Amino acid sequence: xxxxxxxxxxxxxxxxxxxxxxxxxxxxxxxxxxxxxxxxxxxxxxxxxxxxxxxxxxxxxxxxxxxxxxxxxxxxxxxxxxxxxxxxxxxxxxxxxxxxxxxxxxxxxxxxxxxxxxxxxxxx
Amino acid sequence: xxxxxxxxxxxxxxxxxxxxxxxxxxxxxxxxxxxxxxxxxxxxxxxxxxxxxxxxxxxxxxxxxxxxxxxxxxxxxxxxxxxxxxxxxxxxxxxxxxxxxxxxxxxxxxxxxxxxxxxxxxxx
DNA sequence: CAAACCTTGACATTTCTGTGGTAAGGTATG
DNA sequence: CATACCTTACCACAGAAATGTCAAGGTTTG
Numbered sequence: 001x002x003x004x005x006x007x008x009x010x011x012x013x014x015x016x017x018x019x020x021x022x023x024x025x026x027x028x029x030x031x032x033x034x035x036x037x038x039x040x041x042x043x044x045x046x047x048x049x050x051x052x053x054x055x056x057x058x059x060x061x062x063x064x065x066x067x068x069x070x071x072x073x074x075x076x077x078x079x080x081x082x083x084x085x086x087x088x089x090x091x092x093x094x095x096x097x098x099x100x101x102x103x104x105x106x107x108x109x110x111x112x113x114x115x116x117x118x119x120x121x122x123x124x
Numbered sequence: 125x126x127x128x129x130x131x132x133x134x135x136x137x138x139x140x141x142x143x144x145x146x147x148x149x150x151x152x153x154x155x156x157x158x159x160x161x162x163x164x165x166x167x168x169x170x171x172x173x174x175x176x177x178x179x180x181x182x183x184x185x186x187x188x189x190x191x192x193x194x195x196x197x198x199x200x201x202x203x204x205x206x207x208x209x210x211x212x213x214x215x216x217x218x219x220x221x222x223x224x225x226x227x228x229x230x231x232x233x234x235x236x237x238x239x240x241x242x243x244x245x246x247x248x
Numbered sequence: 249c250a251a252a253c254c255t256t257g258a259c260a261t262t263t264c265t266g267t268g269g270t271a272a273g274g275t276a277t278g
Numbered sequence: 279c280a281t282a283c284c285t286t287a288c289c290a291c292a293g294a295a296a297t298g299t300c301a302a303g304g305t306t307t308g
Contacts, residue, residue: 006284018267021285036275038284048212055209059202062294064265065192068185069206072193078183082193085179088172129254129306142297145256160305162254186264188295 002042003032009041013049020049026067028052126166127156133165137173144173150191152176 010017023029024039029048032040041049055061072079134141147153148163153172156164165173179185196203 016267017284018269022266034275034284036284037286038275048209051209051212055205059199059205061192062265065189066206066209068189068192069196070210071183072196073210075183081179081183082190085172085175085190086194086197088175131253140297141254142299146296158254158305160254161256162305186295 003040004042004046006039006041009039009046009049013046014053015049023049023052023063026063027070028063028066127164128166128170130163130165133163133170133173137170138177139173147173147176147187150187151194152187152190 004012006017006020009015010020013020015023020039020041024031029045029052031045032042034040052066056063056066072082128136130141130144133139134144137144139147144163144165148155153169153176155169156166158164176190180187180190196206
């Protein structure tokens, strides 16, 4: 056996078999198949899965986001349109530090925390 | 009055006031504020909102995705890492057209349709 | 100053994403 | 050829994204 099958690959990469299929489906990894249709993971794919894991964790990204990045590099029209939108008229009236992003990211967490603290309100 | 306030802007752009605040929070639009804190929408901002709407619709994107695009151009480290991941080892064993994306996009719809057809199963 | 409009914050709903199962049916291999 | 593993398809569910709405409290302006 030269390449690993899905469960073996799962064990050595930390992804669940389910997610390995998901990653493939998202277009982030292409695999060879055995004659009977089994997914075959070679060293290159295994490595790629490990680095993918790191990449996602390091920047707190999701598979969907990487899928979007993929689209950006496979659809010139998309890339152009997005580029265009960001370039035309910075739409930045004053000089704003542009890191409202912080607060934005926090909103999500606040919502979660709030939800976690709420349960006993039903008793009131 | 030189600039529009949020409800006026909402009417002329098609966005709801709620979404206008959301868009701003997502870092996709920066606004001037009146002395009292009212958001002020000038011609540039209005135009930007309209093109944003088109952009999202045309490529079936979400605000979050544009936010990611924004991150890509504001965080060199991110862009480099993503770029790197896509460049190293195409991880493409054969020559695959790479547009599994089609089936991928369809999966979502299938799931929805399936869910819509299921309701009466509970009676069985 | 009162009516109309804005602000932020919190809660609710809907849809999608990320994940985990399970079922029905092929593939591999001792 | 039987056991173990794989495949696709479908159901389920928690969490995130996209939106709406309401409340409490400032701002604008006739």
